[in-house]
Amino acid sequence: MIFEAHYPIHPLLRKYIRYYYFVRVQQPDHLSNYLSFPNTTIPVNIHKNVDCRIAGDRATVSATPETKVVTISNGLRETPLYVTWNGSIDKVTIAFTAVGINHFISKNLPEAVSGHANVFTAWDGNDYTACLDKFYAVTDNRQRVKLLEDFLLGVYHPFDKSALLQQVIDRLCDFSQEMPVPEIARMVNISERSLNRLFHLHIGLSPVAYRKIARFRQSLEGKVVHDKFKRLTDIGYDSHYYDQPYFIRMCNKLSGKSPKALFKSVDKLADNNVIFEFIG
Structure with a gap:
């Protein structure tokens, strides 16, 4: 399993995003379980071709032959999140600062991010779909960061608090x-x-x-x-x-x-x- 960190390129995004990290696993029989501990960042995780099951403090992400992308967010929490990965993985995580994510959603945070984990739908729409189509059409993570940042700059808005x-x-x-x-x-x-x-x-x-x-x-x-x-x-x-x-x-x-x-x-x-x- 390969974890690769990248950092925001655009100066505006550096204020609100700590880092991105990419994970790829190509083995279809891959299985891993891990604990993610409480943190002060709010991650948004974009997964290619998966199904997910979330129940309280447990999340299971499983590869599926169906072509689809699932986005999962993790709220700030006071206990660990238990995660299971089944099958191949191609995902990117955007680690927003706790304040920063509010510049990229159009609703109050609990409406977009709740509990230990939830399916994140705040960006659903044609622009996000088009961004992901381009994103997963390339394999170089530097190109992927640029495409992701183009989308984020498009949904950015000032947040008065x-x-x-x-x-x-x-x-x-x-x-x-x-x-x-x-x-x-x-x-x-x-x-x-x-x-x-x-x-x-x-x-x-x-x-x-x-x-x-x-x-x-x-x-x-x-x-x-x-x-x-x-x-x-x-x-x-x-x-x-x-x-x-x-x-x-x-x-x-x-x-x-x-x-x-x-x-x-x-x-x-x-x-x-x-x-x-x-x-x-």
């Missing part, structure tokens, strides 16, 4: 000078209730939940990707968990594993942008 929400997210992710959510709300001149409502409409969860996920990802990436730490206590301290038992409890809640077990089990893929645990 973007700057406010990004400012709040930047504060939520500043663990060195952690600011309570009510204080952040006052900083951006809205009520805490209004801030929570905006987050649910455009991010998909509360500011408190977002901070919890961001802190988890910092600890995960600090150890697994950057190998900054040798001791678990250092990982927890760097991510400003209150104490070691709290760090372990939050890791168990978000990943289903202790920190030690998690860090030993995961794989780094696509320029270390993707952290999965393959099972079996």
Whole structure:
């Protein structure tokens, strides 16, 4: 299985998309199972010639001889997503920032992206179909990125809450000078209730939940990707968990594993942008 990372080319898209990654498997008898852990990106996954079955925190994607493309999105979540792939794979994932995806959909986020995973229909229409026809007619991933970006620029629209929400997210992710959510709300001149409502409409969860996920990802990436730490206590301290038992409890809640077990089990893929645990 080959994972290949690419990065946005157009300057506008660099503001809203972290990366793309491509996966190809040509063996028709391929089978893989993996866990995708909570993240602060909102992925949109475009699969060629598959059927999908989604039930709660489980998604099964299976190759089909029928010619069709299925697009699946993953919402922000506080527990892992269990994924099964059956058969050949030809897919691209667009990893949007939590705020960024709002510039490319015409409805509130929960109407387009819900739960751990859902079939994404926000782009359905002739332009998207034409884009995918061109996209899958070529095999070079650099050409595919260009075609995808032409489509994304065509559906882009300004999002008037973007700057406010990004400012709040930047504060939520500043663990060195952690600011309570009510204080952040006052900083951006809205009520805490209004801030929570905006987050649910455009991010998909509360500011408190977002901070919890961001802190988890910092600890995960600090150890697994950057190998900054040798001791678990250092990982927890760097991510400003209150104490070691709290760090372990939050890791168990978000990943289903202790920190030690998690860090030993995961794989780094696509320029270390993707952290999965393959099972079996």
